[in-house]
Amino acid sequence: MSVKRPLVNLCVAAFAGILFYDIYEYSSLCAVLFAALFFLLVFIISGKKMMFVCMIMMSVALADTYVYYNFYEEGRMLKVSVTDVSKDDIYGDLQGRRVQIIGEKHNLYKGDDYVVTGFYKNSNNIEKGICGIVNVEKVISRKQTLKGCMARFNDKIYERLKESIGKRDTSIVMSAAFGNKDYISEDDKDTLNEFGVSHIISVSGFHISLIYMILLKISGFYVSTIATFLYVIFTGSPPSALRAFFMMSVLMLSKKAMKNYDAVSSLCLSALILVLYKPYNLFSIGFLLSYAAALGIILFHRKIRYAMYKLPERIGEAVSISLAAQVFAFPIIALCFKDVSLNFIWGNLFLVPFFSIMIILGDFSIAAYFIEPVFKILCIFIKVNITAIRGCIFLLDKISLPMLRVNVSIVCVYCILLICAYFYLNGFKKLKYAPIPLLFYMLFSMYNFNPKITFVRQKYDKGVYIESGFSKMIILKKSQYNNFNYLDYNEKIYLDNGGYIKIGNSVFCYDKTLSNMYIRNKSGKVNIKWLDKDKKRSSDYDIIDIDENGGTIYLNKIN
Secondary structure (H helix, E strand, O other): OOOOOHHHHHHHHHHHHHHHHHHHHHOHHHHHHHHHHHHHHHHHHHOHHHHHHHHHHHHHHHHHHHHHHOOOOOOOEEEEEEEEEOOOOEEEEEOOEEEEEEEOOOOOOOOOEEEEEEEEEEEEEOOOOEEEEEEEEEEEEEEOOHHHHHHHHHHHHHHHHHHHHOHHHHHHHHHHHHOOOOOOOHHHHHHHHHOOOHHHHOOOHHHHHHHHHHHHHHOOHHHHHHHHHHHHHHOOOOHHHHHHHHHHHHHHHHHHOOOOOOHHHHHHHHHHHHHHHOHHHHHOHHHHHHHHHHHHHHHHHHHHHHHOOOOOHHHHHHHHHHHHHHHHHHHHHHHHHOEEOOOHHHHHHHHHHHHHHHHHHHHHHHHOOOOHHHHHHHHHHHHHHHHHHHHHHHHHOOOOOOOEEOOHHHHHHHHHHHHHHHHHHOOOHHHHHOHHHHHHHHHHHHOEEEEEEEEEEEOOEEEEEEEEEOEEEEEEOHHHHHHHOOOOOOEEEEOOOOEEEEEOOEEEEEOOOOOOEEEEEOOEEEEEEEOOOOOOOOOOOOEEEEOOOEEEEEHHHOO
């Protein structure tokens, strides 16, 4: 049996090897079953020869992952490279492994190499790619690197822009043009998420292709390739940028060599290299979203564009690319973030063009940093562009749809529908009826027949979670939003003031601190109180005590 794209099988086999290692850490039986099922599928789809090839690749990826995480260093003199610096944590690189740095870490700067005294403790976090912890006792020496110099230059650009256009606008430029999200506020992040353009603040294929094509028109192939590679380093070399740079380089080299370019194979080759180099890339949300969106665009962009042939060229291109990118990215976004934007088409149609200008102006500011008059002129254009973006957001907000809260059931149904559509288009016509029972299952799983109120608590933060019919809402303070993001809800109410919620024949009332709550129904009024430490339960029948860590009230049990 011939295989059209063997790199696809090899890439999937490498993914399976890394996943096998992760699953084996929790259950050896599940890991064996996972491997058996994977090889069975490869045998059915691609034949015996490819199954043996995939066995070899899976073994290579498994061994690579094992060597990466099972690392021990007994010496007291350690050489570490600092890769990430935040307010609370510092991460570095020790002999090619990602480590967390603790102890004497006040004089450690991002991008530089250090020789320190201390000790290393193996402590694996497979999903985050952390192999262990380096406890620094004393910094012996520091060596400045290219990455370190670029990180400091990045900070200088931030300070220079802040003087000209202000702190908030500078944070947007830094995140959009250079992928530096250290300065952007949560409100601005939420706005970008609401319009489905959060990929703008992560250096991705959009950034790389834009920069590369502009440089290619100005200079030749070699200059534009080197300059784009330096831009990737300057932005911190995220997986999405490396993927885009690799694919762009392969595309241009294939044109020079007069060879056919296969986008899917190129995508798989870049993914294979990245996961073998750093196995934890497979668990990176940025990595998964970048490749899922790229694969969707490669496979579905032209088909969707053909279906929208009546639309004007530019609008049709923007809409088809937006929809194609969501095909495989949607389930990842839904599972990781739970909130899905329904405004991504508006965002890509009206906001992305302005952000494209911002990226170009921001990158030109690097070249103009030492030329004061040119830099000031660029700052004026950047300020005008940001003002236009804010005006566009203000207008789009009038027609924007609320964020869609998605649960696991919807994601499962969506994935099954994709599989059914694939088989239907390949000749299995009877599967056209499969969505009907799936639709009933999804509706049944989303509907709550027994209305209930759950009182949740995270340390000092309190919230109320109400489930009734298709409605699932949470009441909480706006500052506590991230603490309760694990809950599955489709509506949130912030505690600016007190209020009430009608639930069937009952009414739940609350104040702005959730300390005075009660339920009123036909039988009367029932008060609800949190039971704090060292307090006894109330003996009154009209008072329901909620444990310190929370509890649930079923409304049909309240007479």
